[in-house]
Structures are given as structure tokens and as C-alpha cells.
Amino acid sequence: MGPTYSIKFCLCARLYDTIAPIISVTLFIQFAISAVCIGTGLINIVIFANKFQTQVACFFFILAVLIEIYPACYFSQCLINESDKLANVIFHSNWIEQSSEYRKLLIFFLQRSQRPMFLTAGKLFPVTLSSFVSVRAYADKQIDFETSSIPSYLCYSV
Numbered sequence: 001m002g003p004t005y006s007i008k009f010c011l012c013a014r015l016y017d018t019i020a021p022i023i024s025v026t027l028f029i030q031f032a033i034s035a036v037c038i039g040t041g042l043i044n045i046v047i048f049a050n051k052f053q054t055q056v057a058c059f060f061f062i063l064a065v066l067i068e069i070y071p072a073c074y075f076s077q078c079l080i081n082e083s084d085k086l087a088n089v090i091f092h093s094n095w096i097e098q099s100s101e102y103r104k105l106l107i108f109f110l111q112r113s114q115r116p117m118f119l120t121a122g123k124l125f126p127v128t129l130s131s132f133v134s135v136r137a138y139a140d141k142q143i144d145f146e147t148s149s150i151p152s153y154l155c156y157s158v
Helices: 003-048 052-091 100-113 129-148
Strands: none
Touching (some): 003 129, 052 129
16 A cells, blocks of 8 residues: 555545535435436326326336436445445455554544445435435325315316
């Protein structure tokens, strides 16, 4: 682990510190819009779609919205998992037999790896696979709320 590794690690850490706040706002907007789109699509399927083709089209729209937010959640979860493993990997390296410069750099890496790396949505909640499921749950709550306030004569009955 020479100076090039420490420079690369510093660049990666600085890049994360720069990009994380920008991505946070973007992810929050994406999650909010996705939840509204999913809820609206579900309402359309349950109440207004009177043809099977319309219901299928709405289903595929909802599926497309879910597919749109899944990669962000998946790769954010990968970032969390890998940053959690970093301290362990550093500790289990062959650091005892290395030079003193190597061990000094290792201390720096260990200190930085103790601060977890994760992306947030609007600095409100971490973006993980469980937050992907939460968007779906929010859409279900939204449909329950909105369908309870719609008069029964507007609802399509099968």
C-alpha cells in the first residue's frame, strides 16, 4: 500500500463527500415522485380502468417506475455493505509484517472506514433495499387514503 493507494482513497472519500449531498436531494425527489406515480397508477387500476388493456398498461407503468428506483437502492445498499466490510478487510490484511509507513496509512484508512458511507434521500432516510420496499408501502397507504375519500358512484364496479 504505497502513496498511490492513499491518494486514490483520499480522492474516493472526497468524491463521496462532494457527491452525497447532491444525490441526496435528487433521490428524495425521485422517491417522492415515484411514490405518487405508483399510488396514482394503483388508483387508476382499481377505480377508473374499466378495460383489461388499460389495467395491464397501468400495471406496466407501475412496474417501470419500480424498475427506475431499484438500481439506486441496490447500489446504495452495495455501498453500505462494502464500506461496512472495509475495516474488517484492513484489519485482516498482513499489516504486522509491513513497514511503518504502511501501518501509519492503515491508521488513516481505519479511522475513515469507521464513518459509514451511505446515501440518503433528502437527508431524511438512508437509501437501501428496505427503503425501496417502503416506497411501495407508502403507495399502498396512499391508495387506501384516496379511495376512502372517493364517492362510491364514481367507482367502477366489476
